[in-house]
Amino acid sequence: MSDLTSSERRRLEKLLGMGQGYVLTFSDRTFGEFFDEYRVGIDAERYKARGTSKANRMRTFWEIDGNHVVGRVIEGLIKYGRDKRCLPDDATQVADCQTIAQRLLVDQPVPELGALSANAEERDFEVVAQHIREAIEKNQPEAALDRLHTFVIKFVRIACEPHGIDVSRDKPLHSVFGEYVRALRAAGHLESVMAERILKSGISVLESFNDVRNNQSLAHDNPILNYEESLLIFNHVAASIRFIKSLETRIRAPARDEGWADDDVPF
Structure with a gap:
């Protein structure tokens, strides 16, 4: 209300x-x-x-x-x-x-909406992010689930590249994200078991997102998902992306201190 x-x-x-x-x-x-x-x-x-x-x-x-x-x-x-x-x-x-x-x-239906911005200078990525934000501004999250899925694929692949993870197109999104979480843990970038478990839960979430995109979004001639569940998906994804962006910024900070240029990193 x-x-x-x-x-x-x-x-x-x-x-x-x-x-x-x-x-x-x-x-x-x-x-x-x-x-x-x-x-x-x-x-x-x-x-x-x-x-x-x-x-x-x-x-x-x-x-x-x-x-x-x-x-x-x-x-x-x-x-x-x-x-x-x-x-x-x-x-x-x-x-x-x-x-x-x-x-x-000021009271956005997706509080972390600002996190849904491209993490690389690619025009198609920026266009997808813009369409997502416009859908939320119009209070129509269910109309942009397919574009959110596209956004997440691009975002995760770009996040994985500095960690040496193969991001070939034939590899499922949830598999790529699972390797990303393991790389973060192995490098000591996660300080708590709880943060690791939250991120690991994202693996199964992303696997389920494939089904939503294929069967409950405008990607195909589907009956689309209801508003409340669409908004839940948007909020979960946006919060996770905000955390990953913050984490990657912290990871690359030592590289900047050693003289790396901002253009050398993808965020």
Whole structure:
């Protein structure tokens, strides 16, 4: 649920003209169409707990959906209101509600989203990473599972290269990652048994990811995985990648101290 304060709700209701059950100039049809763009089925029964008016469904939406999607919808409503010239003339009031939206948008559905950036200067890698981030910004993790799989393959292969691990294309991703974990352990880069076990669990996770990519993503003509499990996969993968990036930075620090150039390492 969003953490809108009562004061913020009052300011938003005033901006959106919700006093008589309306929201801006929306009809029931256009209201539903607007929310469809944000993957919110505002006509569903769960949004009618307070009543069926547009304003009451909006209030319920604020109560049961998360900060990020609520922030995106508020931003979209402000843009809609400007385009339709149906917002109050008070610029301060509009700016205040934009600030509310920005506060909510800080709360990402994938907190470690920033870790999903390319670890090598390859255009196709950057494009894949960009598509992934855009899908999360739109709150559509299930639509990018196939690209996340591609991203992980590229990321793991690049991470393995400095450790002398064969990353031929015919070797499964989970096998490559297993060799990577063993190399980290053998070189003494992991300080705790728990960290090693967490990484080892990633071997079976990546093996399962192949099945998700092939049978539950847009890589093929599949019924795609549900939102909640897709988000779980994204969060698990992003947290693991953030750790690996941090670890590789620490590993290569002595090389920089000995005069290696940043261009000599792949991160």
